[in-house]
Amino acid sequence: MISWNQFRSWLRATSGRSRMESEMDSELRFHIEAFAEDLIDNGVSREEAMRRARIEFGGIERVKAESREARGVTLLDEMMQDFRYGQRVLRKSPGFTVVAVLTLALGIGANTAIFSLIDQVALRWLPIKNPEQLFELKRDFLIPEYEKLSTRTHSFSGIFASDSGPMIAGIDGVSESVRGKFVSGSYHSVLGIDALLGRVITPADDQPSSPSVCVLSYNFWNRRFALSPEVLGKTITLKRVPFTIVGVARELGREQGADILVPMVTHLQLSMKDNDTVRVFGRLAPKLSEKQAAAQLTWTYQQILSESAGSHLTPEQQRLIVEKSIRLRPAGRGGLEGFSTQLRILAGVVGMVLLIACANVANLLLARGATRQREIAVRLAIGAGRWRLIRQLLTESTLLAVLAGGLGILLAFWGGQLLWALFSGDATPISLDLRVLGFTAFLSVLTGIAFGLLPALRATRINPAPALKEGGRGVGYSSWRAAGSRWGLGRGLLVLQIGLSLTLLIGAGLLLRSLQNLSRVDVGFDRENVLDMWVLPTMVGYDIPREHSLYWQLLDRLNALPGVQSASLSRLQLFGGFWGRRVAIPGYAPGTKSDEMRVSCNTTAPKFFATMGIPRLLGRDFTPADSATAPPVAVISESMARQYFPGENPLGRHFRFTGEDASGDIEIVGVARDILTKFREEQSNRSPRAVYIPFTQAPSTMTGQAVIEVRTAANPSDIAATMHAAAEALDKNLPVQNVQTQEQIVSQSLGEQRSLSGITAFFGLLALLLASIGLYGTMSYVVGQRTKEIGIRMALGADRQKVLFMVLREGIIVTLVGIATGLALGAALTRLLSNQLYNLSGTDPLTFSAVSLFLLIVALVASYIPARRAMRMDPIATLRYE
Amino acid sequence: MDKQLDLLQGTLDMLILKAVSLGPLHGYGILLRIQQISKDRLEIQQGSLYPALYRLEHQGWIDSEWGESENKRKAKYYRLTAAGKRRLQAETENWNRMADVIAGILGTKPEKA
Numbered sequence: 001m002i003s004w005n006q007f008r009s010w011l012r013a014t015s016g017r018s019r020m021e022s023e024m025d026s027e028l029r030f031h032i033e034a035f036a037e038d039l040i041d042n043g044v045s046r047e048e049a050m051r052r053a054r055i056e057f058g059g060i061e062r063v064k065a066e067s068r069e070a071r072g073v074t075l076l077d078e079m080m081q082d083f084r085y086g087q088r089v090l091r092k093s094p095g096f097t098v099v100a101v102l103t104l105a106l107g108i109g110a111n112t113a114i115f116s117l118i119d120q121v122a123l124r125w126l127p128i129k130n131p132e133q134l135f136e137l138k139r140d141f142l143i144p145e146y147e148k149l150s151t152r153t154h155s156f157s158g159i160f161a162s163d164s165g166p167m168i169a170g171i172d173g174v175s176e177s178v179r180g181k182f183v184s185g186s187y188h189s190v191l192g193i194d195a196l197l198g199r200v201i202t203p204a205d206d207q208p209s210s211p212s213v214c215v216l217s218y219n220f221w222n223r224r225f226a227l228s229p230e231v232l233g234k235t236i237t238l239k240r241v242p243f244t245i246v247g248v249a250r251e252l253g254r255e256q257g258a259d260i261l262v263p264m265v266t267h268l269q270l271s272m273k274d275n276d277t278v279r280v281f282g283r284l285a286p287k288l289s290e291k292q293a294a295a296q297l298t299w300t301y302q303q304i305l306s307e308s309a310g311s312h313l314t315p316e317q318q319r320l321i322v323e324k325s326i327r328l329r330p331a332g333r334g335g336l337e338g339f340s341t342q343l344r345i346l347a348g349v350v351g352m353v354l355l356i357a358c359a360n361v362a363n364l365l366l367a368r369g370a371t372r373q374r375e376i377a378v379r380l381a382i383g384a385g386r387w388r389l390i391r392q393l394l395t396e397s398t399l400l401a402v403l404a405g406g407l408g409i410l411l412a413f414w415g416g417q418l419l420w421a422l423f424s425g426d427a428t429p430i431s432l433d434l435r436v437l438g439f440t441a442f443l444s445v446l447t448g449i450a451f452g453l454l455p456a457l458r459a460t461r462i463n464p465a466p467a468l469k470e471g472g473r474g475v476g477y478s479s480w481r482a483a484g485s486r487w488g489l490g491r492g493l494l495v496l497q498i499g500l501s502l503t504l505l506i507g508a509g510l511l512l513r514s515l516q517n518l519s520r521v522d523v524g525f526d527r528e529n530v531l532d533m534w535v536l537p538t539m540v541g542y543d544i545p546r547e548h549s550l551y552w553q554l555l556d557r558l559n560a561l562p563g564v565q566s567a568s569l570s571r572l573q574l575f576g577g578f579w580g581r582r583v584a585i586p587g588y589a590p591g592t593k594s595d596e597m598r599v600s601c602n603t604t605a606p607k608f609f610a611t612m613g614i615p616r617l618l619g620r621d622f623t624p625a626d627s628a629t630a631p632p633v634a635v636i637s638e639s640m641a642r643q644y645f646p647g648e649n650p651l652g653r654h655f656r657f658t659g660e661d662a663s664g665d666i667e668i669v670g671v672a673r674d675i676l677t678k679f680r681e682e683q684s685n686r687s688p689r690a691v692y693i694p695f696t697q698a699p700s701t702m703t704g705q706a707v708i709e710v711r712t713a714a715n716p717s718d719i720a721a722t723m724h725a726a727a728e729a730l731d732k733n734l735p736v737q738n739v740q741t742q743e744q745i746v747s748q749s750l751g752e753q754r755s756l757s758g759i760t761a762f763f764g765l766l767a768l769l770l771a772s773i774g775l776y777g778t779m780s781y782v783v784g785q786r787t788k789e790i791g792i793r794m795a796l797g798a799d800r801q802k803v804l805f806m807v808l809r810e811g812i813i814v815t816l817v818g819i820a821t822g823l824a825l826g827a828a829l830t831r832l833l834s835n836q837l838y839n840l841s842g843t844d845p846l847t848f849s850a851v852s853l854f855l856l857i858v859a860l861v862a863s864y865i866p867a868r869r870a871m872r873m874d875p876i877a878t879l880r881y882e
Numbered sequence: 883m884d885k886q887l888d889l890l891q892g893t894l895d896m897l898i899l900k901a902v903s904l905g906p907l908h909g910y911g912i913l914l915r916i917q918q919i920s921k922d923r924l925e926i927q928q929g930s931l932y933p934a935l936y937r938l939e940h941q942g943w944i945d946s947e948w949g950e951s952e953n954k955r956k957a958k959y960y961r962l963t964a965a966g967k968r969r970l971q972a973e974t975e976n977w978n979r980m981a982d983v984i985a986g987i988l989g990t991k992p993e994k995a
Contacts, residue, residue, distance in 0.1 A: 023958070026956065027908075027958045030956070031908075031910045060929070067935075070937035071936050
């Protein structure tokens with residue numbers, strides 16, 4: 001513990017440094033003069049008295065140093081001194097400094113970029129009151145279910161529901177697309193968010209009879225209204241209904257936030273009709289564990305379900321209800337769950353890059369330590385403590401790391417953005433706030449110590465006497481052994497670098513090979529020459545009959561266009577969405593697997609199969625005659641036919657949808673080839689068994705929007721403008737979005753895979769570059785050290801080839817050991833990649849051997865250049881060199 | 883003159899506290915006072931006085947102030963603080979106990995068989 005007194009004396013000592021120094025001077029001078037005067041009084045001559053006084057007093061500088069230390073100034077003092085010295089040393093060898101700072105900056109920058117992403121999507125608490133109490137109920141709830149649950153449950157001190165979706169907002173007569181959010185009346189009060197202006201949404205707003213109101217998010221208020229307080233009382237039109245702005249409040253951040261918030265009671269009226277379910281969140285009641293709450297909620301929820309199912313439950317209904325348990329997920333941190341595996345992999349990748357950078361710079365420092373041997377020996381000889389020297393060397397390395405940290409932040413900011421834009425097509429802003437800067441500062445200091453400590457320990461472990469005797473060049477025969485052991489440490493660092501680079505390259509290789517495998521997969525439809533365009537009539541208030549007539553008119557016009565082979569539509573885009581349903585088939589008894597009756601469902605217009613290039617195997621396509629009032633019909637997929645009607649003709653047979661949106665009997669009129677709904681379907685619980693129904697017979701949750709698909713003779717992008725114009729000609733307010741080719745859609749679904757493998761490959765190559773620089777540097781250093789030995793060998797008649805191989809052998813041995821390390825590490829670590837791989841073993845021999853060979857070649861080149869230099873040495877010159 | 887004794891480790895602090903307990907003194911004055919009290923039997927390295935003074939001041943046992951010396955020169959005077967007084971007392975008791983124990987041990991005579 002430092003007492004107040006010590007602190008004050010230290011403060012006085014450090015803040016008034018020059019005053020303290022001069023006071024100390026005059027105090028000591030007074031002592032010596034007073035002593036001398038006493039001697040003069042005793043009859044000693046003035047000159048002699050001063051001399052004796054000085055001798056008796058002892059070494060003035062030592063006394064001063066000890067006095068300073070006694071006041072606790074030395075540590076800071078010495079740190080400043082070390083800092084200034086380190087600055088000078090680094091400035092004196094700019095080449096070394098630039099290489100070291102750049103190397104480290106790459107490592108630190110990469111880590112900063114990834115940290116800021118992880119922080120934003122996973123670590124940071126939401127800006128709400130007590131975020132740790134907030135949980136999400138992992139299940140989709142119908143709004144009436146949520147309402148019953150919220151009145152009955154005691155597991156939460158507060159509960160709310162929300163559902164986000166795109167909206168078209170009419171503001172001052174201009175339409176624009178915004179991110180909307182339906183929230184229950186309890187939303188703001190449970191989250192503890194106050195209004196910045198006006199008021200927030202209250203339970204009174206969430207009543208069928210209440211006037212229509214909305215609340216703007218702060219960001220939207222800022223962006224759209226420039227923070228004008230006059231927005232209060234203005235109206236915004238959503239689906240032709242005017243909503244009065246009653247307030248502005250902060251929202252939950254980038255991932256979960258929205259622009260405009262409206263009460264949940266408007267959901268049915270305003271939503272995209274693609275779902276009638278909401279997400280439910282609650283604040284855990286005090287003294288209740290997560291598990292207890294989940295159990296209580298499950299119990300209450302199942303009670304609500306069985307009540308609404310009526311008094312007579314079939315065993316099937318009972319089974320479905322019992323299956324519906326509720327799990328809780330902590331929701332206080334803005335979490336992107338699906339992304340987290342990839343972020344974790346990236347964090348591992350950049351961690352390795354930093355480790356390699358550290359090993360690289362440590363190697364450079366080791367080599368420098370050898371050239372600074374004389375300086376260090378001199379300082380040890382005149383009495384510097386070893387610890388003091390180590391501290392000074394560490395200050396130097398920390399200085400390097402901090403410089404690199406500064407540069408790294410810039411790299412993270414610019415490069416990070418570039419990297420993301422390059423690989424994911426989405427410029428994710430890297431936000432540089434105090435948390436990120438703090439992380440970088442911490443990482444830099446840690447890095448400085450990590451790569452500086454070993455070289456510093458090594459450099460100061462010398463015997464000054466022989467080191468001085470050998471003169472400035474340092475290495476002769478007597479310290480050959482010392483040099484050898486230093487090379488041993490350097491060799492270890494090289495092995496580490498090569499091993500880690502190989503691991504990264506193996507990872508990148510495996511990811512790239514899976515990407516290649518994925519892009520060759522037969523998706524079951526012809527993705528070429530098809531253009532997709534979303535139309536969203538429900539956003540501007542179309543009801544179902546108007547929507548249907550819009551689709552018919554649009555398809556008629558498109559089919560008549562020159563260059564169009566056929567036009568159709570579907571509710572779900574291929575490689576876009578997925579709608580899982582359960583079916584029941586008369587005469588088919590489900591097995592034990594509970595997902596066996598699950599199929600995917602899509603609604604289509606006539607000509608869909610022709611447009612998408614899906615071969616029809618049996619029966620007919622839909623026609624306009626399959627209208628809303630005609631008997632319900634369906635086309636099923638091949639695997640569904642095989643599963644439920646093995647060895648039979650499925651045409652004319654019937655099935656039903658069960659569960660929510662249960663249907664009557666539907667007749668099967670056709671069978672089409674299986675298609676993939678996305679890559680790696682087997683990893684999600686999607687089923688290849690599919691049902692297509694005419695869009696005219698779709699349940700209301702499958703209406704409101706559709707993707708128009710057009711097959712063209714030539715390049716489909718050429719027709720985009722014509723297609724857009726056709727929609728506009730029918731209704732100029734009709735929202736039209738995302739005009740893209742089907743090929744783009746399929747390839748975008750590999751975006752994450754592509755960005756992950758791209759970034760890994762980038763860092764793998766970067767790591768290889770660093771490792772080859774390290775290898776090259778170390779080999780050059782060794783050749784330099786062995787100049788004399790090589791000279792003697794050549795003078796004694798060794799031929800040049802032999803010298804070449806002698807030096808090359810060093811490099812090859814290190815590389816081979818590094819490769820072996822990397823292969824072992826790679827085999828151990830790629831298990832973590834396994835669910836990112838496709839049709840590929842985590843220990844794919846081809847990838848492992850190809851990457852190793854590649855690395856070996858690069859390493860050979862890196863050590864060949866210095867080896868050739870050794871071979872060309874003139875023996876006479878090298879021997880005279882002494 | 884008696885042979886001078888080397889100062890025991892850690893005793894210089896105690897002697898300084900004792901010296902200034904009798905009134906404020908400058909560094910040289912403290913040296914003279916200790917020599918005077920000890921009748922020149924203790925050998926004190928003059929320079930070593932100052933790190934000790936600074937340390938004691940750092941710990942808050944003595945306080946310093948610039949004043950005028952007997953020869954009308956500027957000098958830094960040290961005086962004992964309240965904490966220093968307590969410290970001196972504790973150290974004195976400690977020392978006396980220790981001296982008793984050591985004297986007791988060294989004074990033990992072999993018992994007769």
